[in-house]
Amino acid sequence: MDFFIQLFTDPVGFYNQHELLIAQIGINALLAISIFVTFYSGQLTLANAGFMAIGAYTTVIMSLYLPTPLPLNILVGALLAGAIGFLVGLPVLRLRGVFLAIATIGFVEALRLGVILNVPITGEGQGLKNPSADPLGGIVPILISVPILTYLVWRLTHTRLGQAWAAIREDELAASSNGINVPVYKMVAFVISAIVAGYAGALETHINFFVDPTEYSVTRTIQILTFAVVGGTTNVIGPIVGAIFLTALPEIVRQFAAYRDVVNGIILILVIIFRPQGIVGRGGLAIIAPRWWTRWRTRERAAAAH
Amino acid sequence: MTQQVLNAIFIGSIYALFAVGYTLVFGVLDVLNLAHSAVFMLGAVITYSLVVLHGLPFLPAAIIAILVCGLLGLLIEFVALRPLRRRDAPPIAALISTIGLALIFVAIVEQATQGTLFSWLWQDGANSVRFPAGTVPNPTYHVGGLTIEGTKLGILGLSVVLMLVLGYVMRFTQVGRALRAVAENRRAATLLGINVDRIFASTLFVSSALGGLAGLLFGLSLSDISPYIGRDQVELKGLAVIVLGGMGSIPGAVLGGYLLGLIEVFAFVRFGSNVEAGVAFAALFLVLVLRPQGLFGARLRERL
Structure with a gap:
């Protein structure tokens, strides 16, 4: 409860005291956006942790060995994640459902155990020290990126591209018989998701002094999946709300912090059974929204329909 | 080298036993039960706790642990699967x-340490433990330069017998026929008077009991026991095994288990332990991409 009281009465003190938590929420929100894009196009891919690793390692290795400025390193990390996403997507995106999920899990672990732990430049099991770590300054780009990317992806879902994704999600066969090039649109979603995950991974190194290979395992991907499922994937706000809620929860109820995975598991099961559309799903906010808001939304929709 | 192959066969038995449970649920319910590895871990943890904390002899402890794991399977069915089936949710929902x-x-x-709520189950938190020496008699044989431990030999024998029994049940008994009918077509099976819900519940019970058994055998002679043995040692390797063998195919899972054991040992001998860890996932990835019906040509599933 103190948590909320401080948030409203002393926001500056709150920010100073919880900087790391806020940064982590921001990173997790970016990851939630990343998984949202593939979810929205109807694909359960669990490769996000792998793309994070690519973004993170690229950035840190560039800062270690090249004189390039940090923003460029981060950008290269994100783009390289996208490029590898394209190469991985070529064979993998032909799979569907559970098989796609398993193949992407295979990618994450093969990357971590097969490549990262065996290539000397990644520091192998030891991880890498990050020369450009700046925990306080690192929060700023994170806090700027979250709203920008949220807005971009939200806009994207309202373009033809987004409509194509939605069509593929609802019925792939129908989408393809309506002239939507399904493989191309799936690939676009997968690559965008990879770039965002790589970007989040790169930004995360900025606030950490150390890159640790154990961070990029399937466990991480499953955590990201939880954000999307709990928040709901009807629109991009859902996964972000999920990320904020689940990241802040252990701080809010300190007495359960040790049992956070028990709480997460219970929330996950309850949501998937009783609220499959997530906390913020169709009509999700209607439970708590004031009546004028609902009325205004209805009028908006009616106007849009005409 | 022969010694290595022998070790591959022992570890392969565990993989096979674990993966059979995985693939059984997938074949019958079309659901990937990712709690299976947690049940595997609990099989080892419960046996350890009964032997060390409660002073039971090994055999009754093992039997109780296997039964409890079977009951956990029912818990999975009633809590995580049945409500979703009632709603006709997509298979991905059950996976989550x-x-x-x-x-x-x-x-x-x-989180269970001394003095916490679950200290009757486990007191070592995130640490690893081992069964005290002499929990089960473990004579060591030396045959032609090979070292064979009695427990490992027992594991091999037990797994082979169990898998033969399972194969017999699936092939030649009324229950097995019902199971295969449900796997083939749930609706038609219902119309033929098969109680589908009961079949699902018993599938989960058997699958989880096998998973728990695999876990306790693994903890007994091949590894330490920790809360993470399921997640880190077999969860994803089990996926690799059932993909290698063809999802939903029981003989495929058995062969896939031994095959993965061999692949890992060869990778270890040839390239060292770092590569060994990644090879399962490389194999998984390649098989899914190149031959998604599995190496042993199980029929292509329609959703693929």
Whole structure:
């Protein structure tokens, strides 16, 4: 409860005291956006942790060995994640459902155990020290990126591209018989998701002094999946709300912090059974929204329909 | 080298035993039960706790642990699967709800230390433990330069017998026919008077009991026991095994288990332990991409 009281009465003190938590929420929100894009196009891919690793390692290795400025390193990390996403997507995106999920899990672990732990430049099991770590300054780009990317992806879902994704999600066969090039649109979603995950991974190194290979395992991907499922994937706000809620929860109820995975598991099961559309799903906010808001939304929709 | 192959066969038996449970549920319910690895871990943890904390002899402890794991299978069915089936949810939803249960199981063991709520189950938190020496008699044989431990030999024998029994049940008994009918077509099976819900519940019970057995055998002679043995040692390797063998195929899972054991040992001998860890996933990835019906040509599933 103190948590909320401080948030409203002393926001500056709150920010100073919880900087790391806020940064982590921001990173997790970016990851939630990343998984949202593939979810929205109807694909359960669990490769996000792998793309994070690519973004993170690229950035840190560039800062270690090249004189390039940090923003460029981060950008290269994100783009390289996208490029590898394209190469991985070529064979993998032909799979569907559970098989796609398993193949992407295979990618994450093969990357971590097969490549990262065996290539000397990644520091192998030891991880890498990050020369450009700046925990306080690192929060700023994170806090700027979250709203920008949220807005971009939200806009994207309202373009033809987004409509194509939605069509593929609802019925792939129908989408393809309506002239939507399904493989191309799936690939676009997968690559965008990879770039965002790589970007989040790169930004995360900025606030950490150390890159640790154990961070990029399937466990991480499953955590990201939880954000999307709990928040709901009807629109991009859902996964972000999920990320904020689940990241802040252990701080809010300190007495359960040790049992956070028990709480997460219970929330996950309850949501998937009783609220499959997530906390913020169709009509999700209607439970708590004031009546004028609902009325205004209805009028908006009616106007849009005409 | 022969010694290595022998070790591959022992570890392969565990993989096979674990993967048979995985693939059984997938074949019959079309659901990937990701809580299976947590049940595997609990099989080892419960046996350890009965032997060390409660002073039971090994055999009754093992039997109780296997039964409890079977009951956990029923818990998975009633909590995570049945409500979703009632709603006709997509299979992905069930995959996610079993992830939820796996998180809960692992976290409960991981947080259990002396004086906490679950200290009757586990007192070592996130640490690893071993069965005290002499829990089971373990004579060591030396045959032609090979070292064979009695427990490992027992594991091999037990797994082979169990898998033969399972194969017999699936092939030649009324229950097995009902199971295969449900796997083939749920609706038609219902119309033929098969109680589908009961079949699902018993599938989960058998699958989880096998998973728990695999876990306790693994903890007995091949590895330490910790809350993470399921997640880190077999969860994803089990996926690799059932993909290698063809999803939903029981003989495929058995062959895939031994095959993965061999692949890993060869990778270890040839390239060292770092590569050994990644080779399962490389194999998984390649098979899914190149031959998604599995190496042994199980029929192509329609959703693929």
